[in-house]
Structures are given as structure tokens and as C-alpha cells.
Amino acid sequence: MAKVVEGLLYTRTHQWVKMEGDIATVGLTDFAQEQLGEIVYVELSWDEGLKGKALTAVKYDAKGEPASDPISGVSVESQKAVGDVYAPLSGEVAEVNESLKDAPETINSDCYGKGWLFKIKASAWDAEKGALLDAAKYKEIAQ
Amino acid sequence: MLKQSPLNDEHLALGARMIDFGGWSLPVQYPTGIIEEHLNTRENAGLFDISHMGELKVSGGGAFDLLQYVSVNDVSLMGPGGAQYSTFCLENGTVVDDVFYYQYARDSFKVIVNAANKDKDLAWLNKNAARFKDVTIVDQSAQRARVSLQGPKAQDVLQSLVPVDLATVKRFQFTETELKEAVPAFVARTGYTGEDGFEISFPAGMAKAAWRSILGAGKPFHLLPAGLGARDTLRLEACYSLYGHEISESITPVEAGIEFIIKKAKQVDYIGKEALLNQLEHGTGRKIAGLKAIDKGIMRSGLEILDDAGAKRVGIITSGTFSPSLKESIALGLVDVDHNKIGAVVAVKVRDKHIRAKIVPRPFYAYHPRQ
The missing domain is CATH 3.30.1360.120 (Probable tRNA modification gtpase trme; domain 1)
Incomplete structure (x- = not known):
């Protein structure tokens, strides 16, 4: 059973969000890392740089599937699959977890801690927070 | 189901x-x-x-001649108690399936085939068995x-x-x-x-x-x-071919770099012989290459291989992974021969970016016999 941490907010695309002031830390959930299996490479636009990039929050269709594109130049690759990453909130990327460049497996071992992906300076928190799920709601889809 | x-x-x-x-x-x-x-x-x-794989028994007085006729490798090189890797090919030399033979006697063989190709292989064997007397093909899978x-x-x-x-x-x-x-x-x-x-x-x-x-x-x-x-x-x-990736009905054993199974001394006729011997002699336009990524990223099957400048398409990745033993991103790809030189640098197009990769000798991991 995948671990869901109380107090965090979640997306239907299996990411978690931790809001502190106007800065949202974003990572993959335990369910997502389990589904992917052993992560061997994380692409966070290392060459171009992700910091400062403007993101637009993911939109969903009636079925709850993403109806907008994942973040370009960002992906999480395991031995068997490539995982897209969506923006949970609109805003500018404030910080990137550089340690994932050489230690992508940190997402497997500590997805809610050292395996965070990036931080967003949220620009529309009040308008967008309603689309995020609490732990109880997320538990229903993380299986 | x-x-x-x-x-x-x-x-x-x-x-x-x-x-x-x-x-x-x-x-x-x-x-x-x-x-x-x-x-x-x-x-x-x-x-x-590996229970999904197909297991066929080919027996009877015509078993040997049938297998010689559908095989690229020379079945006569294998004695009783022996095993041999081979392919069934079409007339143009492309691969119907890659198989393992195990010979009990000249009139009795076990043939292990790929799961997804089993029905096709059975049909292929049965069709070609019509040329030979006394062949029984049983699917024991x-x-x-x-x-x-x-x-x-x-x-x-x-x-x-x-x-x-x-x-x-x-x-x-x-x-x-x-x-x-x-x-x-x-x-x-x-x-x-x-x-x-x-x-x-x-x-x-x-x-x-x-x-x-x-x-x-x-x-x-x-x-x-x-x-x-x-x-x-x-x-x-170990650079072993996987059907549907390095070999298929559009790729020949010469292109796939498994030409060691083609025996020039094999006298008898077999399907694909002319095309394959011709390729052995004159070469092919593209050939399998081993690639190691210089930049970070996984080079997955189906991705385009471009020249060093990233301008021209020179090949396609057939299989790629992060090598657990080497801790490197490795791949096999079919690359145009004029760009397929050990040490040459190519670019692999991964979504919206290019990963530089170097062509290296195959295999990445040499067969490791019992010590």
C-alpha cells in the first residue's frame, strides 16, 4: 500500500505539494514512484535550466485525466517507463533539486523528503488550491 | 484474458x-x-x-532436412545432445523468428521459439514441411x-x-x-x-x-x-538480439550483427541463402551499433539517431536502457554504415532534446563462463 502523508496536498497526476508561504515544494508520490519502479534518470531541463520557467497549472477533463500538456523538458525515467510531470500550480520555478541529477534513485528511497523535484513561487494559489486533493481524497485514487 | x-x-x-x-x-x-x-x-x-516461450518438437525422417531448409545456421554442425542458435528467414533475408534447436537425433529436435511468434513459426514450419517426407511437428508449449x-x-x-x-x-x-x-x-x-x-x-x-x-x-x-x-x-x-527490436521481418541477421550464424560452407539450399550471402559479401547499408550516452538520459527503442551535428537522420534505436552493471546509459541501434564507426559520436533525439552518444564495440558485457 502506497504511503500517503497527511497534511500534504496532492494532484490527480500523482504529485504532492507542500505549501510554505507562497512557495510550493513539489514531488512525486509514493504511489507514482512505486508504479514507475527503479528511477534511473530525472530530466529537469538540466541544460536549459528549469529555474525561472513559467508554469501553468494542469487542467483536467471530465474524467479527471490531464487535459493540458506536462511540463516540457521534465520527465522521470525508470528502467521500464518514462513518467511525465505536470505543474500542480501556476507560477515560476523558484528552485530545482539539483541532487537528482546524480542521484535519481532518491525519489524511490525518499519521495516525500530528499526526493522533491522543484519549488514553485505560486502566482494563483487562491484560485488553484481547490483543484488539489487532501490526503484522504488522494488515497482513493492512489491504488 | x-x-x-x-x-x-x-x-x-x-x-x-x-x-x-x-x-x-x-x-x-x-x-x-x-x-x-x-x-x-x-x-x-x-x-x-520463461514458460511463455514456444516449445516445439520436430521429428521424423525429414526433420533434419526441413530444419536445414528453414534455417540460416548449418544444422549439420550440431550433433546429438547439441544446441544451436539460428533464425528462420524470408527469401529476402529478413527474420521470421530467432530460435534455439536442441538435437536428440537426426530425426528428433526440440525447437524453442519466441512466444509472440509461435503461431507464425508453426505455420512457417508446416508450410515448408510439405517439401519433405515424414515430418511431424508438435506444439508442446x-x-x-x-x-x-x-x-x-x-x-x-x-x-x-x-x-x-x-x-x-x-x-x-x-x-x-x-x-x-x-x-x-x-x-x-x-x-x-x-x-x-x-x-x-x-x-x-x-x-x-x-x-x-x-x-x-x-x-x-x-x-x-x-x-x-x-x-x-x-x-x-550481452547484446543478444530481441525479436521485434534488433531483428524482425524488416531486419536481416547481417544488419543485426549476428552474421556468425550464416555459414558460408553450408552447401544445401535454404530460405534466404542468396540474399544473406550477398549481404555478407557486399555489406548492408545499415548495421547494428552499440551506443553509450555521453550526455545523461535513456536512449529508448524507436528514438531517432542523428549525425553529430544533429542535422541528418542516420539510424534508429532498437533497444536502450540504463545498464545496471555498467551504470551507464546504453543502447543498440541500426545505424547507416557511413556513420557507424567505433568512436564516432551521434545524437539521439529524446523528445525535444539531443543526447550525444558514442559508438562503442559490442557487447557491453562479454559472456562470462563458469570459472
């Missing part, structure tokens, strides 16, 4: 993650994970369920189960279960023996990992007992069950 191996319940009990593999529900990994299953197979031993026991400790594990001295069964040889609990077993020293090891076949009804006794015997040797994920990374390091 997916087809299930006779060992399906064993995989579920071990907590395997099951996937749809060409219509079969099979374990891609156990809770140990692909990387550990891979490394443990290189270091100790891994046990793979469902009546039997198959496992692959691979790794430097494979012989130690299996020796504790069989009366025969396994040291007398050399690479590409096989024997019929009995596992503990009176399980009659076909044991061949062949594999798909780059390690020493055995492929073992037994009656499907005895599969669970056999699987459990092998795992039990393997405990002191740190044998672990391993899934399709590790099977793929192991074979890719």
Missing part, C-alpha cells in the same frame, strides 16, 4: 509485479527490483520463468513449463538437484535428467543473460514443485527469482 504461466500463483505469492507481455501475464520484477535482480544474476544466480537458471552459481544450485554431473554438460549442450521429486527435466546449458546457466523444461503439471525445489536449493547460493525487466537489461548488456 491474458495467458498465464503454470507458475503464475508462485509469482503472485512472491509479490511480483505482473505485466502484459505479448498477451501473457508475466512478472516484470519481484519486490527485489530490476537492478538487484540483474546484479544478483551476475554475481550469484537468478531464476526466470502448453504441456510443458520452462525456466532459466542463470548466473555464476547456476551450476552449484542445479547440481544439488540432479543426478547427472553437470560439468559434463558443456555450453550449447543438453541432457535429459530428473530433478528432485522425480520431475523429468530437459536441462540445456544455454541462456540469454551473458552468464553461465541452464534452461530447463519440465511437464507443466510439475512446474510448481520444480520451481520451489530450485529456489530452495538456491538459498545457500543466494539465488533470487528475477523478472522480465532484469532479463531484458541482462540480454541487452
Whole structure:
């Protein structure tokens, strides 16, 4: 059973969000890392740089599937699959977890801690927070 | 409804993650994970369920001549008790399937084929059997189960279960023996990992007992069950072709770099002979290459290979992974010969960026015989 941490907010695309002031830390959930299996490479636009990039929050269709594109130049690759990453909130990327460049497996071992992906300076928190799920709601889809 | 191996319940009990593999529900990994299953197979031993593969019996006075006719390799080079890797090809030299033959006698062979190609292979054999007298082709796939026991400790594990001295069964040889609990077993020293090891076949009804006794015997040797994920990374390091990737009905054995199976001295006619000998003599426009990424990123099957400048398409990735043994991003690709030089740098187009990669000698991991 995948671990869901109380107090965090979640997306239907299996990411978690931790809001502190106007800065949202974003990572993959335990369910997502389990589904992917052993992560061997994380692409966070290392060459171009992700910091400062403007993101637009993911939109969903009636079925709850993403109806907008994942973040370009960002992906999480395991031995068997490539995982897209969506923006949970609109805003500018404030910080990137550089340690994932050489230690992508940190997402497997500590997805809610050292395996965070990036931080967003949220620009529309009040308008967008309603689309995020609490732990109880997320538990229903993380299986 | 997916087809299930006779060992399906064993995989579920071990907590395997099951996937749809060409219509079969099979374990891609156990809770140990692909990387550990891979490394443990290189270091100790891994046990793979390969029951999805096809197992055919070809027998009768015309069996030898039929197999010679559909085979690229020379079946006469293999004696009783021997095994041989080969392909069935079309007239143009492209590959119907890659197969393993095991010869009991000139009139009796076991043929192991790819799961997804089994029906096609049966039709191909039956169609061509019409040219020969006295050939019987029987599909034994469902009546039997198959496992692959691979790794430097494979012989130690299996020796504790069989009366025969396994040291007398050399690479590409096989024997019929009995596992503990009176399980009659076909044991061949062949594999798909780059390690020493055995492929073992037994009656499907005895599969669970056999699987459990092998795992039990393997405990002191740190044998672990391993899934399709590790099977793929192991074979890719060893540069063994995978049907649908390095070989297919649009790729020939010469292009795939397995021209060692084409024997110039093979006198008799066989399907694809003219095309393949012609390719051997004159070369092909493209050829398989080993690639190691210079930049970070995984070079997956189907991605385009561009020239160093990233301007011109010069090939396509056929298989790629992160190599657990080398800790590097590796791939095989079909590359135009004028760009296919050891040491040359190419660019692999991954979504919206280019990963530079260097063409390196194959294999990435040389076959590792028993010490």
C-alpha cells in the first residue's frame, strides 16, 4: 500500500505539494514512484535550466485525466517507463533539486523528503488550491 | 484474458509485479527490483520463468532436412545432445523468428521459439514441411513449463538437484535428467543473460514443485527469482538480439550483427541463402551499433539517431536502457554504415532534446563462463 502523508496536498497526476508561504515544494508520490519502479534518470531541463520557467497549472477533463500538456523538458525515467510531470500550480520555478541529477534513485528511497523535484513561487494559489486533493481524497485514487 | 504461466500463483505469492507481455501475464520484477535482480544474476544466480516461450518438437525422417531448409545456421554442425542458435528467414533475408534447436537425433529436435511468434513459426514450419517426407511437428508449449537458471552459481544450485554431473554438460549442450521429486527435466546449458546457466523444461503439471525445489536449493547460493525487466537489461548488456527490436521481418541477421550464424560452407539450399550471402559479401547499408550516452538520459527503442551535428537522420534505436552493471546509459541501434564507426559520436533525439552518444564495440558485457 502506497504511503500517503497527511497534511500534504496532492494532484490527480500523482504529485504532492507542500505549501510554505507562497512557495510550493513539489514531488512525486509514493504511489507514482512505486508504479514507475527503479528511477534511473530525472530530466529537469538540466541544460536549459528549469529555474525561472513559467508554469501553468494542469487542467483536467471530465474524467479527471490531464487535459493540458506536462511540463516540457521534465520527465522521470525508470528502467521500464518514462513518467511525465505536470505543474500542480501556476507560477515560476523558484528552485530545482539539483541532487537528482546524480542521484535519481532518491525519489524511490525518499519521495516525500530528499526526493522533491522543484519549488514553485505560486502566482494563483487562491484560485488553484481547490483543484488539489487532501490526503484522504488522494488515497482513493492512489491504488 | 491474458495467458498465464503454470507458475503464475508462485509469482503472485512472491509479490511480483505482473505485466502484459505479448498477451501473457508475466512478472516484470519481484519486490527485489530490476537492478538487484540483474546484479544478483551476475554475481550469484537468478531464476526466470520463461514458460511463455514456444516449445516445439520436430521429428521424423525429414526433420533434419526441413530444419536445414528453414534455417540460416548449418544444422549439420550440431550433433546429438547439441544446441544451436539460428533464425528462420524470408527469401529476402529478413527474420521470421530467432530460435534455439536442441538435437536428440537426426530425426528428433526440440525447437524453442519466441512466444509472440509461435503461431507464425508453426505455420512457417508446416508450410515448408510439405517439401519433405515424414515430418511431424508438435506444439508442446502448453504441456510443458520452462525456466532459466542463470548466473555464476547456476551450476552449484542445479547440481544439488540432479543426478547427472553437470560439468559434463558443456555450453550449447543438453541432457535429459530428473530433478528432485522425480520431475523429468530437459536441462540445456544455454541462456540469454551473458552468464553461465541452464534452461530447463519440465511437464507443466510439475512446474510448481520444480520451481520451489530450485529456489530452495538456491538459498545457500543466494539465488533470487528475477523478472522480465532484469532479463531484458541482462540480454541487452550481452547484446543478444530481441525479436521485434534488433531483428524482425524488416531486419536481416547481417544488419543485426549476428552474421556468425550464416555459414558460408553450408552447401544445401535454404530460405534466404542468396540474399544473406550477398549481404555478407557486399555489406548492408545499415548495421547494428552499440551506443553509450555521453550526455545523461535513456536512449529508448524507436528514438531517432542523428549525425553529430544533429542535422541528418542516420539510424534508429532498437533497444536502450540504463545498464545496471555498467551504470551507464546504453543502447543498440541500426545505424547507416557511413556513420557507424567505433568512436564516432551521434545524437539521439529524446523528445525535444539531443543526447550525444558514442559508438562503442559490442557487447557491453562479454559472456562470462563458469570459472
